Amino acid sequence: MSPLFDVRGLVFGYPGQNTVLEQAEFALHPGERLCVVGPNGAGKSTLLQILVGLLTPQAGTVVAFGQERRKEPDFFEVRRRAGFVFQDPDDQLFCPTVAEDVAFGLLNLGKSRREAATIVDETLDRLKLTHLRDRVTHKLSGGEKRLVTLAAVLAMEPDVLLLDEPTNALDERTYARLVRMLLDLPQAMIVVSHDPHFRRAIGTRSLALNNGRLAELDESSRADARVETRS
Numbered sequence: 001m002s003p004l005f006d007v008r009g010l011v012f013g014y015p016g017q018n019t020v021l022e023q024a025e026f027a028l029h030p031g032e033r034l035c036v037v038g039p040n041g042a043g044k045s046t047l048l049q050i051l052v053g054l055l056t057p058q059a060g061t062v063v064a065f066g067q068e069r070r071k072e073p074d075f076f077e078v079r080r081r082a083g084f085v086f087q088d089p090d091d092q093l094f095c096p097t098v099a100e101d102v103a104f105g106l107l108n109l110g111k112s113r114r115e116a117a118t119i120v121d122e123t124l125d126r127l128k129l130t131h132l133r134d135r136v137t138h139k140l141s142g143g144e145k146r147l148v149t150l151a152a153v154l155a156m157e158p159d160v161l162l163l164d165e166p167t168n169a170l171d172e173r174t175y176a177r178l179v180r181m182l183l184d185l186p187q188a189m190i191v192v193s194h195d196p197h198f199r200r201a202i203g204t205r206s207l208a209l210n211n212g213r214l215a216e217l218d219e220s221s222r223a224d225a226r227v228e229t230r231s
């Protein structure tokens with residue numbers, strides 16, 4: 001099966017700073033839940049942003065959904081098909097209520113208000129978040145905001161999920177729910193996480209980002225971690 005993302009020879013540095021990515025490469029295949037690990041500041045969030053065209057590499061190629069993407073319009077389809085959950089939910093939630101935040105992307109996709117409302121209700125119900133439907137978004141707790149960002153992204157039925165440290169601010173119960181939820185999803189995903197237990201629970205493969213390069217990482221005891229989290 002052809003990869004969903006195939007990234008080769010990526011070089012990226014922010015203006016006036018040292019290079020963050022140096023010949024980084026990897027591929028994401030259907031069915032994979034690919035975890036990315038690396039020290040603070042290694043460039044993990046930067047890598048995710050390059051995948052959806054929010055940042056442009058100085059060198060290298062990004063092939064997404066079978067096509068090379070270079071210019072801004074090339075990424076419109078990528079952003080529609082790859083659901084990005086940012087590290088900080090406040091970067092993603094800006095509507096007065098949860099229902100409006102979850103509906104926002106759907107309305108942008110051209111759904112009618114009625115269609116969007118139905119999908120919002122179904123999605124919140126599926127994620128057991130219906131009780132948050134009419135809450136004021138900016139008054140939610142950190143963990144609640146994180147689940148709402150996930151709902152907003154899943155509502156759009158993306159082909160791939162890009163999750164940047166999704167377990168931040170989650171209590172144990174919500175954490176376990178997130179693990180079950182991700183294991184039940186059919187989508188391939190790239191998950192940036194500092195949490196080895198979480199990576200072992202959900203990941204099918206891990207990559208370590210160090211000094212700008214990605215390398216396969218052997219994370220042992222995946223199955224044990226999964227059983228532990230689900231119990």
Ligand SMILES: Nc1ncnc2c1ncn2[C@@H]1O[C@H](COP(=O)(O)OP(=O)(O)OP(=O)(O)O)[C@@H](O)[C@H]1O
Nearest residue numbers: 014015017020038039040041042043044045046047
């Ligand atoms: N907008 C920006 N302008 C300049 N430098 C930036 C910018 N965003 C990130 N950086 C720098 O680029 C490097 C990589 O940042 P990035 O956020 O990608 O790292 P990360 O691996 O996701 O880190 P963490 O694990 O702490 O979230 C860091 O040194 C960071 O300070």
